[in-house]
Every structure is written in C-alpha cells, then in structure tokens.
Amino acid sequence: MKRFSPVVRFASVRLILAIVAHLDLELFQMDVKTAFLNGELDEEIYMDQPEGNNMEMIVATQKWLSSTFEMKDMGEAEYIGVKIHRDRSKKLLSLSQETYIKRIIERFRMHNANPVDTPMDKSCVLSKELCPKTEEERNA
Numbered sequence: 001m002k003r004f005s006p007v008v009r010f011a012s013v014r015l016i017l018a019i020v021a022h023l024d025l026e027l028f029q030m031d032v033k034t035a036f037l038n039g040e041l042d043e044e045i046y047m048d049q050p051e052g053n054n055m056e057m058i059v060a061t062q063k064w065l066s067s068t069f070e071m072k073d074m075g076e077a078e079y080i081g082v083k084i085h086r087d088r089s090k091k092l093l094s095l096s097q098e099t100y101i102k103r104i105i106e107r108f109r110m111h112n113a114n115p116v117d118t119p120m121d122k123s124c125v126l127s128k129e130l131c132p133k134t135e136e137e138r139n140a
Contacts, residue, residue, distance in 0.1 A: 017084070021093045026058055027084065 020027050065071055081100035086093055105111060132138040 017093050021086075021091050024088060024091065026055065027086075028058070028062065 083096045083099055084093055
C-alpha cells in the first residue's frame with residue numbers, strides 16, 4: 001500500500017508569508033481532508049482572488065467551507081508550531097517558537113534547568129547584504 005504525505009517546501013511558506021506581509025492580506029489556517037484536495041475533476045476550474053481584503057467575506061467563506069467540506073478551523077496561522085506575529089504598520093511578519101519551546105521544556109520536565117546565554121562574537125555584524133542573492137548561493 002502506497003502512502004502519500006503532502007509536505008510544503010519551506011521556501012513556499014516564506015514566499016506566501018512575504019506576499020501576505022507586502023500586500024497586507026489576512027492569514028488563516030484551516031485543516032482540509034486530503035480527499036478533498038486530491039479529488040478527481042471532470043473539467044478544469046479557474047478561480048480569481050476576490051477583490052480587497054474584506055474580513056466579513058473571509059469569515060463567511062470559512063463558514064461555508066466548513067459546512068460544505070470536512071474541515072477544522074485551526075485558529076491563528078502558525079507553521080509547525082511556529083507562531084506568526086504581525087506588525088502591519090511596518091508590513092512585517094516575524095516567526096517565534098516560544099510556545100513550542102515551552103511545550104518541549106514541559107514535556108521533558110526541564111522547568112528547573114539552569115538556562116545560559118549563548119555567546120556570540122561581538123564583532124560579528126549581521127545584515128541583509130550577507131544573505132544569498134542568487135539561486136546558486138541559496139542552494140549552496
């Protein structure tokens with residue numbers, strides 16, 4: 001028996017998050033039964049992104065999808081335990097694993113562990129210019 005587990009590439013997630021931040025779009029997460037995603041269609045279907053960023057329309061669409069298909073609203077969007085924080089005024093999204101880390105600490109009963117700072121070379125200055133610029137540099 002073959003099994004298939006769809007897994008998104010992190011580069012795709014980064015692209016979607018960048019578009020959401022840049023265009024100031026809403027970001028939601030819902031779990032959809034896989035059968036719905038991989039169903040056979042008799043014809044090609046094309047869809048357009050609705051105009052604007054209407055929260056009432058988004059909520060109505062979520063309710064319709066949940067009543068029509070087997071779905072579960074997963075709450076605020078996060079990616080594998082990574083919480084997404086938003087600063088709309090600066091068009092920024094930041095990612096945090098604080099909740100995930102707290103669960104791990106609880107799971108392994110490390111509440112009383114002695115945390116220490118991880119030292120970093122003070123002369124090391126990180127900047128956007130240090131990021132890879134070409135596809136070849138990103139894949140290195």
